[in-house]
Amino acid sequence: MKKAAVIGAGTMGHGIAELFAMAGYEVALVDIAEEFLKRALQNIEWSLRKFAEKGQLKESVEAVLGRIKPIVNDICRAVEGAEIMVEAVVEDLDTKRRVFAEADRCAPPSAILATNTSSLPITEISEAVKPERRPLVVGMHFFNPPPLMPLVEIIRGRYTSDDAVKRTAEYAAQLGKQTVIVNKDVPGFIANRILARINDAACWTVARGEANVVAVDSALMYKLGFPMGAFLLLDYVGIDVACFIGDAMVKRGFKTHPCALISEKCASKKFGVKTGEGFYKYPA
Template sequence: MGHGIAEVAAISGMEVKLIDVSWDILNRAKERMTDSLKRLYERGVIKDSPDSIMSLIEMSVSYDVAKSVDFAIEAVPEILDLKRKVFNELDKVVPKESILATNTSSIPISDVAETTSRKQKVIGMHFFNPPPLMKLVEVIPSKYTSEETVDFTVDLSKKMGKTPVRLRVEVPGFVSNRIFLRLLQEACREVEAGEATIEEVDSTARNKLNLPMGIFELADYVGLDVVVDLWKVIVERGASDVKCSSFKRKVEAKELGVKTGKGFYTYPSPGKYSKVKLPQESRLKPERLISLAVNEGAWLIENDIVNAHEIDTVMKLGFNFPKGIMEMADSLGLENIVNNLKGIYNLGYKAYEPNPILLNMVSSGAKFYKA
């Protein structure tokens, strides 16, 4: 993620300082950026030569090169103490007026900001992998972040050729991973309750919702260890849970998905993904599979975090969905979504209690999108 973000910034004509803990890592980053730029240049995606773009990137194992930066983006692993350590160092080195951004995918921005002397200038800037190809950036203010910092970050995202989605309120997991988590939870509940097989869940996702991957297939692709960590962070910080042991069992067995060659599916070799073969038919209805995710979307709208269009922008640009999740809900019928939620809620799953927004929309015949 770090060298991908550096590449995007340099493509946009910005001078970049890339810092890491060793020259081995930096040299590998240089090779990957050069290869990526060559491919983009050959395809006509970029006009400037790879050499001219690489000349904008200075690498170092010392924070000293950051003494004159206007904007710093951290992209270290999802470990809060590690992120705080990096922000402590950056806070000492970069100019007082400069902004510090974190590329975290789930950790609350306030938890990172509190370790600095410039809490109002710390913000979340969540890129999607791989950064040179993915258009989405979630911009997340903490409870301390100033409007000026948010506006600058949104503008910077656009200058980097990205489509920013700005959250109005900080929430663990942001939009992308909260919706993703709800899809994972319902997929897992279906299988563990014996209502559908793993293959049937993924067949519904691919063949009825036209998603690029099945839910379990996508989890394998992301990494089941990453999924479990994400799940834990979001639930521990207040989101309602849905009991599921399948993912944890896979991680305990060191079957982490594509990266190990086996997860819910088996792949050609560790690190080598191949599209999973799935049955054409499935007994699982698409409105049931997305019901919990739609409920989460309604919660995000109710709490004025984002609107329906912004939720759908995240899912289309961040996950390559052909339609946004709220748009899917409209086409499948909000009454069907609510009936599924009520049915599962009555089985004892508290997370499925229909959001008041959905209930009101069904009673008034409203949709998220006007015809």
């Protein structure tokens, strides 16, 4: 059976594992503690049942779930025999580099080692593996939640080969995704880079008193065709996540005019849906 490894079973990792399992792969899913894997499997089962209810699952929920093997803290065992590894651990360069070094040691020489990082340079991650593996290190950036969001950005680092880009795009297509190729690992890649500019403009429009949050979101939805306004999307993504990604992009040379409305929400821990309040209120 085709085999994939997903490292990190959090918000993104469990969704990516679900996609590979739905596409017929045996999936080794790794996290640092049993409890995280248990929660991930519960979330995957819930999502698979939703697909089944809508008639969008070709097999039984149990058959798909049965292909996912939870593994505590053993990256080496997880990547053994895998064609592709997707890393989705916390957004920290040292942690990711440790994962890649370990995966490099144990994965088949032809295996693709992909990272789902939102903001870290693929090149710096790839320098954690042996020079002969670096052509196979690539960015594979899913959006949240991976089972529902159609786009995957495939990002080239300095050493990534054309063949690795092509193969990674083929894997994403097998997962039912639309792919775009990003030729340089610039901060924010394509979607987050442009979104950061939109958020910035939306935020300043409100900060300068030109319009309120609802008016800006309405203009984006009813004229510009956005499925959600900028502020509502920030509430759903998590304003803490947006601040974190924004800071990482700025640190790596992305020029912006920091807008206090967003940083104030971060400072006061009003992160959006997850805390019950962000730019809008979400009563329990």
